[in-house]
Amino acid sequence: MPDFRTSIEIEAAPDVVFDYLVTPGGVTAWMGEFAVLEPRPGGRFDVDIAGFPIRGEYLEVDPPRRVVVSWGIAGSDDLPPGASTVSFELTAIGSGTRVDLTHSGLPDARVPGHRAGWAHFLPRLRGAGTGHPPGIDDWRPLPPPR
Template identity: 65%
Template sequence: MTEHRTSIEIEAAPEVVFEYLVTDTGMTSWMGQWASLDPVPGGTFAVDIAGHPARGMFLEVDRPRRVTVSWGFAGNDSLPPGSSTVSFELTPISAGTRVEVVHTDLPEDHVLGHAQGWSHFLLRLTRAATGEQLPPDTWQPAP
């Protein structure tokens, strides 16, 4: 198992960015086509992303500083629901918010796909959190 780390800076306050991580409409504005989120520890985390059902639960919700969820995919034996962990750390900076994403416990054969996915989706988060209306996402993982 390994981890993937990445970060972005967004020209929006942490309180604004936080809502894009914990609400159904916020989440689907930048990642996924459908979401059902219950942002309390033990609450449901369910997002359909490019035809893949990401499933887990909220592990930590520290408004507006940190969100941690368990993560995996329904029907995937090598990365089943809840088998990895994604943490979003929001830090205020002069230009807005620095968002660090740490995805841990990834099977080696899932690291590249998740690195590509996080790169794609975090750019969309940057745009959505600054008020841009994005077109529906057509991203697909590399074969």
């Protein structure tokens, strides 16, 4: 199970970007339709994304530098709740914040779909973080592997 890594730069301070990872209004501004979040180690990370119930928990919360959550899909056999890990590393840079994302523990068959998902959602995070809400999201993921 290889790690999937990517990064983006956002013209906003790390504390602004951090709020988009730990508040229901922040998360649903760029990813998901509904969220129940308890941003503390062991707290809930429940986000419904494109009809998929993503379930996990916060593993690390270090404002405004790092957020790590467990990640999985309720009802999934190959990626059950908490089966993988997503880390967001926030680093202050001259123009704002670099966000380094690592998604670990994905089954090989799930990597392409999550790669496509992160390629869709991270630019939405950039827009939200810079005060340009990305609007309604009608994106749908690749079909799950059979």
